[in-house]
Amino acid sequence: MEQVGLRPLSCLLFLLPLSAIAQTGAGPGYVGNNVCRTCHPDVWSTFYKNPHYKSVASGKEAPEQTGCESCHGPGKAHVEAKGGKATIVAFSELQPKAILDNCLRCHAETLSRANIRRSSHTLNDVVCTSCHSIHKSPVPKFLLAKQQTTLCYGCHAEVRAQFSMPFKHRVNEGFMTCSDCHNPHGAPAPTWRMAARPRMTDQALSNEEPCLKCHSEKRGPFLYEHEPVRVDGCETCHYPHGSTNSRLLRRPVVFTMCLECHNGAGLGRQGAGVLPITGSHNLADPRYQNCTTCHVRIHGSNSDALFLR
Amino acid sequence: MKPPLTTAVLVFTAVAAAQPPVAPTPEPVGSPRGENVSNYNIMNSFETGYRFRTFGGSFEQYRSTVNYGDGIRLFSSFLTINSKDGHGKYFDDLSLTTQGLGNDPYESATLRIQKNRLYRYDMVWRLNDYYNPGLRTGGAAGFHLLDTEYTTQDHDFTLFPQSNVKFFLGYSRGNQNGPALSSIQLFGSTGNDFPLFENVRRVRNEYRIGNEVHFRGVRFTWMRGWEGFKEDSNFFSDANPGLVKNNSTAITSFARDEPFHGTSPYWRAGLFTEGKYFAANGRFTYTSGRRGFVLDENAAGTGRFGVELARQIVTAGIAQRPALTADLTLSFFPTSRLTVTNHTAVHNIRINGDSSFAQFDNATLSVSYVAFEFLGIRTVANETEANFQATRWLGFYGGYQYSDRQIRSIEQSKTGTNLFNAPSEQSNALNSGTFGVRLRPLKPLTIVFNGDIGRSDHPLTPIADRNYHDLGARVLYKAKTFQLSASTRANYNNNSVSLATYSSHSRNYSANAAWTPRDWFSLDAGYSKLHLDTLGGITYFASAQSFQGQSLYISNLHAANLTARFDIRKRADLFIGYSHTQDTGSDQGPVSVTIAPGLSGPPSAIFAAQTFPLTFRSPSARFSLRFTEKLRWNVGYQYYGYNERFYNSLDFRAHTGYTSLLWSF
Numbered sequence: 001m002e003q004v005g006l007r008p009l010s011c012l013l014f015l016l017p018l019s020a021i022a023q024t025g026a027g028p029g030y031v032g033n034n035v036c037r038t039c040h041p042d043v044w045s046t047f048y049k050n051p052h053y054k055s056v057a058s059g060k061e062a063p064e065q066t067g068c069e070s071c072h073g074p075g076k077a078h079v080e081a082k083g084g085k086a087t088i089v090a091f092s093e094l095q096p097k098a099i100l101d102n103c104l105r106c107h108a109e110t111l112s113r114a115n116i117r118r119s120s121h122t123l124n125d126v127v128c129t130s131c132h133s134i135h136k137s138p139v140p141k142f143l144l145a146k147q148q149t150t151l152c153y154g155c156h157a158e159v160r161a162q163f164s165m166p167f168k169h170r171v172n173e174g175f176m177t178c179s180d181c182h183n184p185h186g187a188p189a190p191t192w193r194m195a196a197r198p199r200m201t202d203q204a205l206s207n208e209e210p211c212l213k214c215h216s217e218k219r220g221p222f223l224y225e226h227e228p229v230r231v232d233g234c235e236t237c238h239y240p241h242g243s244t245n246s247r248l249l250r251r252p253v254v255f256t257m258c259l260e261c262h263n264g265a266g267l268g269r270q271g272a273g274v275l276p277i278t279g280s281h282n283l284a285d286p287r288y289q290n291c292t293t294c295h296v297r298i299h300g301s302n303s304d305a306l307f308l309r
Numbered sequence: 310m311k312p313p314l315t316t317a318v319l320v321f322t323a324v325a326a327a328q329p330p331v332a333p334t335p336e337p338v339g340s341p342r343g344e345n346v347s348n349y350n351i352m353n354s355f356e357t358g359y360r361f362r363t364f365g366g367s368f369e370q371y372r373s374t375v376n377y378g379d380g381i382r383l384f385s386s387f388l389t390i391n392s393k394d395g396h397g398k399y400f401d402d403l404s405l406t407t408q409g410l411g412n413d414p415y416e417s418a419t420l421r422i423q424k425n426r427l428y429r430y431d432m433v434w435r436l437n438d439y440y441n442p443g444l445r446t447g448g449a450a451g452f453h454l455l456d457t458e459y460t461t462q463d464h465d466f467t468l469f470p471q472s473n474v475k476f477f478l479g480y481s482r483g484n485q486n487g488p489a490l491s492s493i494q495l496f497g498s499t500g501n502d503f504p505l506f507e508n509v510r511r512v513r514n515e516y517r518i519g520n521e522v523h524f525r526g527v528r529f530t531w532m533r534g535w536e537g538f539k540e541d542s543n544f545f546s547d548a549n550p551g552l553v554k555n556n557s558t559a560i561t562s563f564a565r566d567e568p569f570h571g572t573s574p575y576w577r578a579g580l581f582t583e584g585k586y587f588a589a590n591g592r593f594t595y596t597s598g599r600r601g602f603v604l605d606e607n608a609a610g611t612g613r614f615g616v617e618l619a620r621q622i623v624t625a626g627i628a629q630r631p632a633l634t635a636d637l638t639l640s641f642f643p644t645s646r647l648t649v650t651n652h653t654a655v656h657n658i659r660i661n662g663d664s665s666f667a668q669f670d671n672a673t674l675s676v677s678y679v680a681f682e683f684l685g686i687r688t689v690a691n692e693t694e695a696n697f698q699a700t701r702w703l704g705f706y707g708g709y710q711y712s713d714r715q716i717r718s719i720e721q722s723k724t725g726t727n728l729f730n731a732p733s734e735q736s737n738a739l740n741s742g743t744f745g746v747r748l749r750p751l752k753p754l755t756i757v758f759n760g761d762i763g764r765s766d767h768p769l770t771p772i773a774d775r776n777y778h779d780l781g782a783r784v785l786y787k788a789k790t791f792q793l794s795a796s797t798r799a800n801y802n803n804n805s806v807s808l809a810t811y812s813s814h815s816r817n818y819s820a821n822a823a824w825t826p827r828d829w830f831s832l833d834a835g836y837s838k839l840h841l842d843t844l845g846g847i848t849y850f851a852s853a854q855s856f857q858g859q860s861l862y863i864s865n866l867h868a869a870n871l872t873a874r875f876d877i878r879k880r881a882d883l884f885i886g887y888s889h890t891q892d893t894g895s896d897q898g899p900v901s902v903t904i905a906p907g908l909s910g911p912p913s914a915i916f917a918a919q920t921f922p923l924t925f926r927s928p929s930a931r932f933s934l935r936f937t938e939k940l941r942w943n944v945g946y947q948y949y950g951y952n953e954r955f956y957n958s959l960d961f962r963a964h965t966g967y968t969s970l971l972w973s974f
Contacts, residue, residue: 049350049391049402054425054471057395097645097698104583109528111579114590117640118650118694123706124757124783125747140389140404141421153835155785155794157819161837161868164890166374166925166951174408175415175437188592188636189654189690194712194739194765194774196652196692205515205536205573206596207634207656214461216483216513216538219573221598221630223662225684230660231716231769244866244892244923246373247441252921256847256860261770263809264848264857284851287553293452293502294494302569302602302664303624305680305720308494309565309606 029074030063036075039083040068043135051143052134071102071134091134096127103128112183119186120199126155131184152178159241168242181210181240192233209233211240222300226307228261229299236261255283258291344974350391356384356943358969360413366951366961369442374925375949376414376440377965383410384969400424414438429470434462442959443490452502452552457487457509477519477532485511491544492552493563496612496620501551501558505544505565513538519577530579538600539570560610571600573630588640598630602664619671626664626680633657648696653689660684676724683719688712694743704747712739716769739765739774755785768804771811771845775804795820811845829876839866842895861919863895882933887926894920894954922954933971941971 033056037044047053047067056067069075071089078088085093089102100122107113116122121130133145144151149171153160163171170176178184183202190198191207204213211234212219218229228236237257238248251257281288292298297307343352361379364371385408392401402423409416416436423429441455461483468476489507494500519532546563575596582589604624612618634656641649661683668676694708713736720731741763748756761779768775781798797818804811819837841864848857872886929947936942946966953960 048393048395049389053395057401057425058471095698095701097648108583108588109523109581111530111581111590111592114579114581114592115638115652117588117648117696118638118652118692123694123696123745124759125704125749125755140406141419154792154821154823155783155796157794157796157821157835158798158817158837158839160821160835160870161819161839161866161890164868164870164888164925164927165866166370166890166923170415170437173415174417175435188638189652189692189712191634191654191656191658191688194688194714194737194768195690195710195741195763197741197761197774205534205575206598206630206632206658207594208632214459214483217485217511217540219538219598221571221600221628221660221662223602223626223628223664223680223682225660225682227684227716227718228770230658230684231686231714232773236770236772244864244890244921244925246443251862256862259847259849260772260811260843260845260860263771263846263860280850282851282853283849287502290452293492293552296453296491296493302600302626302628302662303567303604303622303666305682309567309604309622 029076030069031075031079032063032069033067035079036068047135050134065106070106091129096122096125099129100127113185115183115186115188117186118199119184121184122186148177148179152184162239162241162243165242165244167244167246167248169240169248171241180213190233192230218299220300222297222302224301224303224305224307226298226300253289254291255289345393348393348397350389350393352387352389352973354385354387354971354973356386356969356971358382358384358943358967360965360967362963362965364961364963367442367959368961369440370951370959371949371961371963372440373442374951374961375963375965376438378412378414380412382413382967382969383407384413384967385409395425397424423470426469426471429467431465432463434460436460452490452492452504454490455487455509457485457489459483459485473523475521477517477521479515479517479519479534481513481515483511483513485509489542493544495560495563495608496558496610496618499558499613501553501556503546503549503551503560503563505546505563507542507544510541511539526582526584528579528581530577530581532577534575534577536573536575537571538573539568541568543567556613557615558611558613560608562610563606563608565604565606567602567604567606569600569602571598571628573598583640586642588638588642590638592634592636594632594634596630596632598632599627600629601625601627617671621669623667623669624664626662628660628662630658630660632659646698650692650694650696652692652694654691656686656688658686678722678724680723681719681721683717685717686714688714702749705745706747707744708742710739710741710743710763712737712741714738735767735769737765737767737769739763753786753788755783755787757781757783771804771809772813772843773804774802777802790825792823793820794822809846811843813841813843816840831874833870833872835868835870837866837868839868840864863920865893865895867891867893880935882931884929884931884933886929888928890925892920892922892924894922924950924952924954926950939972939974941973942968943971944968 033044047056052067052070055061055065055070061070063069073089075088078084081087091099091102094102100116104116108116121127131145131151132143134143137143137145139147162168171178179202181202182200184200187200187202189196190201190209191203192209202210204210208219234240237250239250240248243249245252249257283289287293295307297304297309301307301309303309343350359381360377362377386406388403388405390400390403395401400422402421405418405420407418410418414437418434420432421430437459439455439457439459441453443452443454462481464480466478487509489509491505491507492502493505494502513536515534515536517532517534519530521528521530544563544565544567546560548559548561550559573596575594578593580589580591602625604622606622607620609619634654636652636654638650638652643649661681663679663681665679666677667674690710690712692708692710694706696704696706698704716735716737718733720729722729741761743759743761745757745759750756759781763774763777765773765775777800779798779800781796783796784794786793798816800815802813817837817839819835821835823831823833825831841862843862845860846857847860848855850856868890870886870888872884875883877883927947927949929945931943931945933941933943944967946964949961949963949965951959951961
């Protein structure tokens with residue numbers, strides 16, 4: 001009795017999409033969103049909150065750029081086969097490159113994504129759906145599959161460890177996000193380093209290191225620049241994520257860090273190169289073991305070549 | 310109204326994001342909501358409550374590391390309004406989130422409003438109440454303290470965001486204000502060091518306007534911006550005997566004003582096009598930075614031999630920095646399996662400026678000179694990379710990079726008729742290669758091996774990359790209820806020249822697992838070992854003797870985290886977590902240094918700097934109980950313990966917690 005009762009319902013569910021196809025009169029193979037919603041009401045019921053709904057609301061886009069079929073392709077065969085992943089573009093079945101190509105049909109043009117094909121993520125098969133959830137995103141912006149830090153930590157466990165150190169940028173606390181400094185879609189070659197390392201670091205004004213977005217007092221220009229800051233960047237002396245040392249320094253004691261560059265070998269390094277000045281203080285005296293007590297303007301100074309004021 | 314699944318997920322996350330200060334976790338608490346009003350769906354939640362803390366040990370270190378205080382907070386709020394047909398009268402999407410408002414050290418608010426096809430507005434506002442106790446050497450107190458509040462805000466408005474012609478307007482602002490402690494050395498190299506109070510006042514403003522045009526498959530973007538920065542911090546001190554004991558040099562008064570104001574107007578332009586077999590994008594940026602500065606410093610005090618001293622220093626000048634950057638990326642897709650990219654980047658920055666310096670001692674001009682400084686950096690980099698997918702389960706990539714950098718410096722000063730001129734130049738070329746292999750033997754399993762090897766001829770600093778290689782591997786298993794990722798990476802760099810050597814070895818191992826076997830239980834665990842050892846040759850003076858020694862640094866960091874969440878009969882959520890960071894340092898003991906015959910040993914601080922073992926642990930727990938569909942009660946606790954092995958002046962332990970009510974409607 002129960003089976004008999006279900007049969008008409010099944011037929012009805014199947015016929016509804018077909019009748020909808022007849023009504024829409026869309027292009028070859030395209031059936032329109034009204035057909036999709038018949039079998040996928042859970043997706044459709046909240047799709048108006050999805051940024052992709054704009055293509056539906058517009059009402060002016062071509063069928064291949066509207067709603068469901070703009071990503072999943074023509075749905076006619078899918079409907080006629082009564083569903084199935086083989087008859088439609090199912091992202092769970094696609095190769096990473098195919099996923100990337102599919103999304104980039106519309107999303108390639110944003111300049112911040114212009115380097116996505118050469119990004120480390122793409123090269124390592126981390127593509128759009130690795131981080132974005134189109135239909136079940138729990139965050140209000142960018143359709144991320146999880147909160148941003150959770151996403152990034154999922155693969156970059158060593159970075160989670162760095163942000164758990166006593167001295168760190170406030171990412172876990174919610175003040176900052178990874179994308180404040182990184183472009184997960186790839187970035188141009190950094191201007192403050194050689195070659196293309198790092199690849200995923202977003203750049204600030206003048207294409208400088210992203211540190212200067214917030215630490216703008218260190219941007220200068222200074223009359224007396226501390227050359228490594230401009231040439232090799234802030235990480236010459238600092239760890240950007242987190243450190244066991246105060247001020248994210250690479251060493252627990254300042255003078256050892258300074259001496260590793262100002263190491264007394266400056267005259268022999270490259271002949272007429274840019275010379276690091278050799279330290280000449282009595283390091284047995286604790287007074288001189290904290291270089292920045294006197295060299296207070298170590299990032300650059302307008303008044304003193306030795307950064308004393 | 311029966312709330313749909315997605316609505317539930319959204320609210321879950323909003324609530325989860327509501328409590329990151331105590332235990333930042335993404336676990337869901339709360340219940341689904343959403344009301345339809347007219348043509349809009351509205352979701353709203355507020356979490357407000359009281360935060361408390363107790364602590365022992367170094368309060369300064371606690372403030373630097375954690376910094377949560379007592380008091381009532383609006384822990385978080387969350388609001389979204391969506392039009393149901395995409396044709397709202399004034400907007401189609403509004404989302405507002407806040408965190409920590411009302412006294413937390415980390416506060417933020419984000420707002421997005423948009424109307425389809427017409428406009429989009431994004432705002433981010435953030436505040437960081439930052440405290441730094443100063444640098445410490447060997448457990449001693451440092452001199453550079455900072456207790457400032459930093460706020461930043463970004464506003465971006467886009468007109469016609471979905472059309473072929475868009476317009477952009479933007480504004481950003483950053484403020485840093487608060488007291489600080491600095492230091493200065495006065496009255497000669499044998500003088501004394503004095504602490505200075507600093508009133509930090511920094512402001513950055515940036516205005517931008519731009520446009521984007523899409524025509525016949527080519528997208529062209531331009532933006533014009535103006536950045537202004539000014540700092541009006543001033544320094545002062547009353548009578549002070551100085552920081553160095555057994556030194557009679559003292560000051561009776563000190564004041565310094567050092568304002569500098571500047572602008573950085575810039576142009577940016579971008580071009581993009583993509584076809585079936587190729588894509589091209591270019592970017593051009595030009596910024597002309599310019600900052601003017603004045604320094605007026607007055608100091609009065611007593612010299613080493615009891616002589617009264619008065620010194621005034623006046624400096625004024627202008628520094629300029631034109632910077633040009635151009636990037637071009639060409640991508641080719643000869644087959645569906647092969648992508649070839651070529652990226653060329655040119656960066657040229659020139660920093661120059663001049664200033665006059667005058668020093669008056671006891672009202673008599675003693676030093677006066679005019680200085681000119683120049684630092685120019687020109688970098689050209691080219692990279693070609695091929696990415697090939699051989700089969701569904703096997704892929705390769707490899708590339709070659711070449712960078713050429715020229716660094717030029719001119720130091721000039723003129724004292725009377727004496728001209729000092731020191732030009733220098735350094736050229737640096739880097740050749741490097743990258744490679745990688747991707748394996749997907751099973752659908753949920755990805756294995757990646759990659760590497761990078763480089764040779765640089767004349768890096769600027771002894772610690773920069775010279776002869777390096779970087780090898781890594783990563784495994785990711787991603788199933789419906791289980792995700793495991795593990796990675797290892799080794800980076801070796803050797804930078805040796807005739808008189809100095811420097812080498813660094815870093816080896817990282819990490820693993821992370823997330824398991825959700827039931828909808829009422831989830832587990833997340835991770836472990837990382839970060840090893841670093843560096844060894845550099847250094848020459849230094851100690852007790853009037855010159856030493857050729859080594860600077861050794863060894864760090865063995867072990868970091869582990871564990872979180873578990875239980876959903877108890879859909880009525881309560883229990884979360885427990887633990888985070889442990891420990892640097893075990895080195896068990897090898899101090900490394901000997903070369904000491905010339907007849908000389909005494911180097912200062913003990915050299916040995917003390919070789920390792921810095923410490924432990925930082927933080928267990929936490931949180932409980933959330935649903936009273937009604939619209940109301941939950943939350944309580945949380947987190948402990949912080951910081952312990953250094955060699956010194957204990959900065960150790961602290963703190964108990965923090967909160968209780969809050971969450972309304973969702």
